[in-house]
């Protein structure tokens with residue numbers, strides 16, 4: 001097999017999954033089977049090298065969002081998730097700061113922090129978002145564009161992006177280079193050791209593994225890639241995006257339900273659950289803070 005891990009290692013790659021994977025929303029599966037490998041050097045799990053070009057360049061990506069590409073629908077869909085993340089970071093952190101979002105999408109995050117910041121920068125490879133982004137933010141396609149223009153940022157966020165990328169080391173190096181002294185970058189990416197992967201790996205795998213995600217990090221592999229990118233000051237913690245109701249419905253129905261569907265559990269109970277999975281490294285996401 002002509003595969004090599006994104007850390008460079010090509011020895012002792014173990015196939016941890018071979019089957020159909022998700023190619024869109026729940027239930028949409030690939031025709032062909034795909035392999036997911038585990039690298040025993042860095043502990044990264046990764047999708048076998050796709051035969052076609054990158055996800056962002058395919059029609060699939062476009063089609064997926066053209067259904068609801070009306071920008072207001074997009075913001076509505078993303079707003080509550082984004083607001084939770086802003087709250088976790090702390091709204092005052094953005095005050096008078098240059099803030100960049102790598103993988104800005106339609107710009108929901110930047111729109112929400114713009115009023116207190118000194119400048120907002122959107123980095124988004126999908127060109128069809130640029131006409132929206134340009135109205136409110138300095139807009140680029142790739143992090144390299146900022147480096148060429150010697151633009152720096154005090155705060156960089158990148159939510160659910162690094163798992164799509166083929167060259168995570170370059171991506172992280174770019175973040176380090178663009179981040180101002182005393183700046184902070186927040187990288188959020190799915191956690192391979194999510195509670196559902198522990199409880200129901202068989203039914204969760206064909207949903208979790210998807211054509212759009214090349215990389216599946218856990219704390220160990222994230223730490224490896226941060227160090228490999230020359231990043232010394234970082235902290236990895238956990239962030240859970242789903243609720244207890246979703247967990248129970250997954251266990252019952254073997255499919256995602258979205259949030260607050262059972263309406264049995266109060267806020268106090270949900271917080272207890274979320275705190276528990278975050279403290280025990282079973283959360284849906286890794287929350288990485290990088291300092292310069």
Ligand SMILES: [Zn+2]
Nearest residue numbers: 005007039042
């Ligand atoms: Zn590796």
